[in-house]
Structures are given as structure tokens and as C-alpha cells.
Amino acid sequence: MxxxxxxxxxxxxxxxxxxxxxxxxxPDGGWGWAVCFAAFMTNFTITGITSSNGVILLALLDLYNESISKTSIIGSIMTGGSMFGGPFTLVLLACKASHRQVIMFAGIVSSASAIASAFVPNVEMLILTYGALGGLSLAGAFFSANVVLGCYFTTKRALALGIGYSGAGCGAIALPYLTEKSISYYGMRGTFFLIAGLFLNLNVYGALCRPLKxxxxxxxxxxxxxxxxxxxxxxxxxxxxxxxxxxxxxxxxxxxxxxxxxxxxxxxxxxNTLQMRRLSAFSEKTPSDFGELKSIFAHRSMYTNKYFYLLLFTFLFWAVGDSLFIYYPSYAESVGLNREQGALVVSVFGAIFTLSQIMAGILVDFLHIQTIYLFSALLFSMCLSIAFIPYCQTFATVVLDAAIISMSYSCGITLRIVMIASVLGVEKMSAGYSILSSMIGIGYIVYPLITGIVYDMTRSFAFVFNLDAAFVSVGILLSFGLVYAQKKGKFYN
Known part of the structure; x- marks a missing residue:
């Protein structure tokens, strides 16, 4: 040279x-703002569609005339798969695929899965096409879009990530209502084609995420x-x-x-040769080979930390809050509200979802409230609000209760990465967060299935929501162990 x-x-x-x-x-700007737009729209699309699973559930019940427990598996696997997809994405990146390639591949696969879903004759096939295949492919796009956004910024990284992540809340507000309108006009099979079009746009967003030079x-x-x-x-x-x-x-x-x-x-x-394009697929914190990928999970002390397991199981019971996205529209219809009002309840859930994550950051960073204490209090609030759902019989009370649950639940999304850093330390944060995401993914799949079976047996949403509140109460008891450890100074600052 x-x-x-x-x-x-x-x-x-x-x-x-x-x-x-x-x-x-x-570049800390420039084309980075185009990447920021791509991340915003990717979050808008993926979170908006997963938030619409409750609206889609009602349409699928009419279409296939199956039990609610069986039909709810579709949405739960799709949402849970989005949490399990992170490790698979890391493997693709370790094989020298770029973030752009991962997002565009996810767009093609997820679009094909939605198109195939329009023609499947039964729920079993729909679980495979729309649930499993769609969920895992969307996970790759979600992971890569947010990681590559961080690669494009240094001093403005927090601002760019904040703008990008805000797309999730906007999608949760807009798409459930629009999905309900689409179902009422085109039917569920026609709506699958529109969803496929949304997923196909991920190729456009991926194309904007060009590798760094x-x-x-x-x-x-x-x-x-x-x-x-x-x-x-x-x-x-x-x-x-x-x-x-x-x-x-x-x-x-x-x-x-x-x-x-x-x-x-x-x-x-x-x-920008082939070798250099492969180099630019990675950020400083992304593994570039299988040896480095293995080293991420090689912190032995992490697996002997009893407080880490306590945190995992606390969040496993916290994850019951996501099942409310699926069952709220069905409950709203059971108390005499129409389907459009049920979709609006989910949109309100999404609006509070976005604002509450910002509020959690303010409470921790500016008011200096201990993260563990705040999380334990939020679990208590979520438990009481879920138990109160059966007493909400009007649109106003249903919306108010949904807003409180959304605030309590969504703050945990912001706090979980902070709590992982507190329990394990920053150097083990990536490995700990991957394991925690997988544990939460288990909850996203299991809880809708359990509550669906209970509803089919009892035909009572009151029993279902009381069971959900009982699950959250177990999480509250486990969180007391974390509070005790915090008082004894067992965690990192």
C-alpha cells in the first residue's frame, strides 16, 4: 500500500x-438519515402487523370456525418467533451476509408466506406459513434494521435510534385499525395480499441500508x-x-x-471489493465469525448467577401482557362493542405503548428511580389492571384499563436491557439479552395458548384474565428477590 x-x-x-x-x-448523518427512515418504516410494519393479531384472530375464527385456543397459536407463534429470530440472524451475519441482504431476504420470505396464507385451507397450515415462517423472517429484518442504524451514527446515535424505534409505536397505533377496515372490505384472504405488499416493501427499506464504506x-x-x-x-x-x-x-x-x-x-x-463489502456488513459489536459468535455466550459466571435466573423467570411471567394484544378485540366484542371499537382499543394500547417507553427513560435517567423498584411497582400495577378487566363493560372503561396495562407493560420493554446490565454487567449484556429475549419468546407463545385453552373450557373471559393476573402475581413475588438483592448491593451500578 x-x-x-x-x-x-x-x-x-x-x-x-x-x-x-x-x-x-x-458518517453520523448524511445517508444515515435515509437508513433512519428505513429503520422507522421497518419497525412500523413489523410491530404494526404483530399488534394486529387480535383483529386478525376474529377474522380467522369466522373464516375457519376453529377453537380460539387453536387459532390464537398463529399470532402467538408469529410474535414469539420475532424474539427467537435474533440468534438465527447472528448466524447469517457470521456467514458474511450484510444487514441489507438479511432485510431484503426477510422481505421476500415474509411476503411469500403472507401470499401463501391467502390460499391455505386450514389453521394448521396457517400456523406454519403465517405464524412460524412469517415470524422468523420478520425477526431478521427487525434485528438488522435497528443494528445497521446504530452503525451509521456516533454522536447522534441516541437521536437516530429514538426516531427509528418510534416507528414501532406508530405502527401499533395505525395498522390494527387499518387492518380491521381492510378485513371488513376485502375479507381476510384479500387482507393477506395487502399484508404481503407491506412485507414486500421491506426490500425497499433494506435497499436503503447500504453497507458503510x-x-x-x-x-x-x-x-x-x-x-x-x-x-x-x-x-x-x-x-x-x-x-x-x-x-x-x-x-x-x-x-x-x-x-x-x-x-x-x-x-x-x-x-468496495467483495471482501470489503463483507467487512462492511458488520458493526464493531457484531460477530464476524463463528468463533467470535461462540465467545459471546461463553461467560461461565453468567450461568452461575442465581439473580440472572431470577430475572429470567420474572420476565417470563411479565410476558403475559403481550397476550392481551390478541384477546382484547375478542373481549371487546363479548361485552357488546363492535369490531371497529375493538381495533381502536388496540390502537390506544399502541399509543400508550410508545409514550410509556419514553416515560420509563425519564423516570430512571432524570428522576433516578432504581430500575428494580420501578419494575416491581409496574408489575403490581399491571396485575391489578388485568384483574379489573372483567369489570370494564363500556368502551370508555375498556380503553382506560387498556391504557394502564399498556403503560405498565411497555415500561418493562425499556427497562429489561437496563436490568440485564445491572445484574450481569455491561460486558455480558449481549449474551444475557439474547437469552432473556428467548425466554420472553417462550412466554409470547405459551400464554396465548394457555389462555385460549382455558377460554374454550370455561367460555369465560373473566376466568382467563384472572388467570393472567395470577401469572403476573408470581412475577411480582420473584421481583421481590431482585429488590432484596438490590438493597444488599449485589448488582452493578
Whole structure:
């Protein structure tokens, strides 16, 4: 590798400090805002459709005339699969696929699964096509879109991620109501084609997530006397390196050098060859081979931490809140509300869902409320609100109770990554969060199935919601163990 030198004079005083290194340089803006739009729309589409599972459930019950427990498996597997898909996505990335390729592949597979779902003759096939295949493919798009967004920003990362994640709440507000309107006009089979069109747009969003351009960086040491001997501008630019304002002096350098010398960096873009495109598929925190992927889960102390298991099972019982997305429209219809009002209840659930996540961050970061204490209080609030659902017989009371449940449940989504860092430490956060997501995915699949079976046996939503409240109460008891550990100083700050 040779560098272009604009000054033809020999420069024997310039010494190499480091060997050339290949790295990715986030633009921190520019095309990154197009990637931010892609992440926003990906979250809008995926979360909006999964939030519509309750509305779709009613249509599928009319279409196939099956039991509610059997039909609810479709939506529960789709939602749970979105939590289990993270590890599969990491494997694709370890095989040198780019985030763009993963998102576009997910768009094709999920669109094909929705089209196939329009022609299946029974619920069993629909569980396979729309539930399992659709859920796992959407997980890849969801994971990659949010990861690649973080790769494009540094100082503005929090803002960009906040904008991107807000698409989930917007989708949860808009799509359940629009899905109900589509079902009433086109029927469920026709709506599957519209859903396929939404999923196919993931290819457009994926195409916007182009890989970062890799650059070669090398650091040089240049004596002050040589720097002063350059031409009339007196700038190292004349030596073919970088502009004057990017010079790193001895006080800025990580290495100690004599005060009469300066450290400068040479940054040069390299051709976007196949090898470099593979490099740009990864962020600094994404595993680039199977050995590194294995090392993420190799923290042995994590598996001997009893408080980690306590946290896992606490969130397993917390996950019962997601099943309410599926059963709220059915309950609304059972108390005399129409299906459009049932869809509006889910939209309100989604609106509070978005605002509550911001509120949780304010309570923890600005009011300095302990995360464990806040989570335990939210579980208690969610338990009481679920138990109160059978007493809500009007649209206003159903909406009010749904808003309280949504606030209590959605704050846990924001707090779970913070609690993992508190229990395990930052260095084990990635592995711990992957395991926690899988545990939550189990809850997303199991609870709708259990509550559906109970409803088929009792034909009573009151019994179903009381059972859900009992599950959450077990989570409250487990959270007391975390509160005790927090008081004893067992966690990281």
C-alpha cells in the first residue's frame, strides 16, 4: 500500500507509528438519515402487523370456525418467533451476509408466506406459513434494521435510534385499525395480499441500508521541524495527509511522543471489493465469525448467577401482557362493542405503548428511580389492571384499563436491557439479552395458548384474565428477590 504525496520532496523524517488498519467510518448523518427512515418504516410494519393479531384472530375464527385456543397459536407463534429470530440472524451475519441482504431476504420470505396464507385451507397450515415462517423472517429484518442504524451514527446515535424505534409505536397505533377496515372490505384472504405488499416493501427499506464504506487508517509521526519546512501554507496537507484541523498533537495522542513531534492520521477510502463489502456488513459489536459468535455466550459466571435466573423467570411471567394484544378485540366484542371499537382499543394500547417507553427513560435517567423498584411497582400495577378487566363493560372503561396495562407493560420493554446490565454487567449484556429475549419468546407463545385453552373450557373471559393476573402475581413475588438483592448491593451500578 502506497500513499500519494503531493510534495515531491523526500520525507525521511516521517515515521510510521502504526500498521495500516481497515475500519468502518460512520458518517453520523448524511445517508444515515435515509437508513433512519428505513429503520422507522421497518419497525412500523413489523410491530404494526404483530399488534394486529387480535383483529386478525376474529377474522380467522369466522373464516375457519376453529377453537380460539387453536387459532390464537398463529399470532402467538408469529410474535414469539420475532424474539427467537435474533440468534438465527447472528448466524447469517457470521456467514458474511450484510444487514441489507438479511432485510431484503426477510422481505421476500415474509411476503411469500403472507401470499401463501391467502390460499391455505386450514389453521394448521396457517400456523406454519403465517405464524412460524412469517415470524422468523420478520425477526431478521427487525434485528438488522435497528443494528445497521446504530452503525451509521456516533454522536447522534441516541437521536437516530429514538426516531427509528418510534416507528414501532406508530405502527401499533395505525395498522390494527387499518387492518380491521381492510378485513371488513376485502375479507381476510384479500387482507393477506395487502399484508404481503407491506412485507414486500421491506426490500425497499433494506435497499436503503447500504453497507458503510471501509477505509484504511494509518498513523504517522512527523517532526515539528519538517512540518514547518513545508511550503507557504505550512500545512501537512501538502504532505498528502489530512487537513490541519485533524492533526493530533502529542497531548491528544494515545501514545507519548516528544513535544517536538506530531501524530497525524492518513485516512483513505479503498475500493468496495467483495471482501470489503463483507467487512462492511458488520458493526464493531457484531460477530464476524463463528468463533467470535461462540465467545459471546461463553461467560461461565453468567450461568452461575442465581439473580440472572431470577430475572429470567420474572420476565417470563411479565410476558403475559403481550397476550392481551390478541384477546382484547375478542373481549371487546363479548361485552357488546363492535369490531371497529375493538381495533381502536388496540390502537390506544399502541399509543400508550410508545409514550410509556419514553416515560420509563425519564423516570430512571432524570428522576433516578432504581430500575428494580420501578419494575416491581409496574408489575403490581399491571396485575391489578388485568384483574379489573372483567369489570370494564363500556368502551370508555375498556380503553382506560387498556391504557394502564399498556403503560405498565411497555415500561418493562425499556427497562429489561437496563436490568440485564445491572445484574450481569455491561460486558455480558449481549449474551444475557439474547437469552432473556428467548425466554420472553417462550412466554409470547405459551400464554396465548394457555389462555385460549382455558377460554374454550370455561367460555369465560373473566376466568382467563384472572388467570393472567395470577401469572403476573408470581412475577411480582420473584421481583421481590431482585429488590432484596438490590438493597444488599449485589448488582452493578
Amino acid at each position: 502506497s500513499f500519494k504525496i503531493r510534495n515531491s520532496k523526500k520525507l525521511p523524517e516521517v515515521k510510521t507509528v502504526t500498521q495500516p488498519e481497515t475500519e468502518l467510518r460512520p 471501509p477505509v484504511i487508517k494509518q498513523r504517522f509521526k512527523i517532526p515539528e521541524s519538517r512540518r514547518n519546512s513545508s511550503d507557504e501554507k505550512g500545512s501537512v496537507t501538502n504532505l498528502g495527509f489530512i487537513p490541519e484541523d485533524e492533526i493530533i498533537s502529542d497531548t491528544q495522542s494515545e501514545k507519548s511522543v516528544p513535544s517536538s513531534e506530531y501524530i497525524i492520521e492518513k485516512i483513505e477510502e479503498i475500493p
